[in-house]
Amino acid sequence: AQSVAQPEDQVNVAEGNPLTVKCTYSVSGNPYLFWYVQYPNRGLQFLLKYITGDNLVKGSYGFEAEFNKSQTSFHLKKPSALVSDSALYFCAVRDMGAAGNKLTFGGGTRVLVKP
Amino acid sequence: NAGVTQTPKFRVLKTGQSMTLLCAQDMNHEYMYWYRQDPGMGLRLIHYSVGEGTTAKGEVPDGYNVSRLKKQNFLLGLESAAPSQTSVYFCASSSRQGAEGSDQPQHFGDGTRLSIL
Numbered sequence: 001a002q003s004v005a006q007p008e009d010q011v012n013v014a015e016g017n018p019l020t021v022k023c024t025y026s027v028s029g030n031p032y033l034f035w036y037v038q039y040p041n042r043g044l045q046f047l048l049k050y051i052t053g054d055n056l057v058k059g060s061y062g063f064e065a066e067f068n069k070s071q072t073s074f075h076l077k078k079p080s081a082l083v084s085d086s087a088l089y090f091c092a093v094r095d096m097g098a099a100g101n102k103l104t105f106g107g108g109t110r111v112l113v114k115p
Numbered sequence: 116n117a118g119v120t121q122t123p124k125f126r127v128l129k130t131g132q133s134m135t136l137l138c139a140q141d142m143n144h145e146y147m148y149w150y151r152q153d154p155g156m157g158l159r160l161i162h163y164s165v166g167e168g169t170t171a172k173g174e175v176p177d178g179y180n181v182s183r184l185k186k187q188n189f190l191l192g193l194e195s196a197a198p199s200q201t202s203v204y205f206c207a208s209s210s211r212q213g214a215e216g217s218d219q220p221q222h223f224g225d226g227t228r229l230s231i232l
Contacts, residue, residue, distance in 0.1 A: 043207075044205070049220060099165050101209050103160075107157040
C-alpha cells in the first residue's frame with residue numbers, strides 16, 4: 001500500500017526567506033504526487049502535481065516542487081515566502097491500484113510565515 | 116463558479132441521533148469522495164464513488180453510509196452518531212479525463228464541522 005510522510009508538523013519562516021515543506025512517499029511503481037494547501041475554515045486547494053517529465057514542477061502562487069526518485073521525496077518550495085502563505089499544506093500520492101483517482105494524504109504541515 | 120458545495124456547514128448532534136450531509140458539484144465530475152479531517156491525522160477517506168449509482172468503502176467506512184443517486188450529488192449518512200465521529204467532513208470531486216483520471220486533481224468543498232455530544 002502507498003503512504004506519504006510529512007516529517008514536520010510545523011515550519012516557521014520569516015517573510016522573504018525561502019520556504020521548504022518536506023514530503024516523502026512510498027509506492028510500488030511510478031508515483032503520481034500532489035500538493036494541496038488549506039487556509040483556515042476552507043477546503044483543500046490544489047497547488048501542483050507530478051506525473052512524469054521534469055523533476056521540477058511549477059504550480060500556483062509561486063510554489064514549485066522537486067521530485068527526487070532516489071530519495072523518494074517530493075518537497076514543496078517557494079523562493080520567497082509571504083505572510084499570506086501561512087496555511088496547512090498536504091502532500092498526497094495517487095492510489096494506482098484502484099479505480100477512482102483515490103489519494104492518500106500525509107498528516108499535513110502547518111506553515112507560519114512571520115513578518 | 117460554485118464548484119463543490121457542502122451543507123450544512125456546522126451541526127451539533129447528540130449521541131445516537133442520525134443525520135445526512137449533502138455534497139453537490141456542478142463540474143460534471145465522475146468521481147466523488149467523502150473524507151474526515153482530524154488533528155494530526157490528515158484526511159482519511161470514508162467512502163467514494165466512481166459514478167452515479169456506485170459507491171465503495173475507503174479507509175474508515177465504519178459507522179457511515181453513502182448514496183449517489185444523481186451524478187452531481189453525494190450524500191453521507193450517520194445512522195447513530197457517536198462522539199468519535201466528531202470531526203470536520205470534506206467532500207471532493209474529480210474528473211475521469213486524462214490517463215484514467217490519474218492525473219486529475221480533486222476539488223474540495225469548504226467542509227462540515229460536526230460535533231457529537
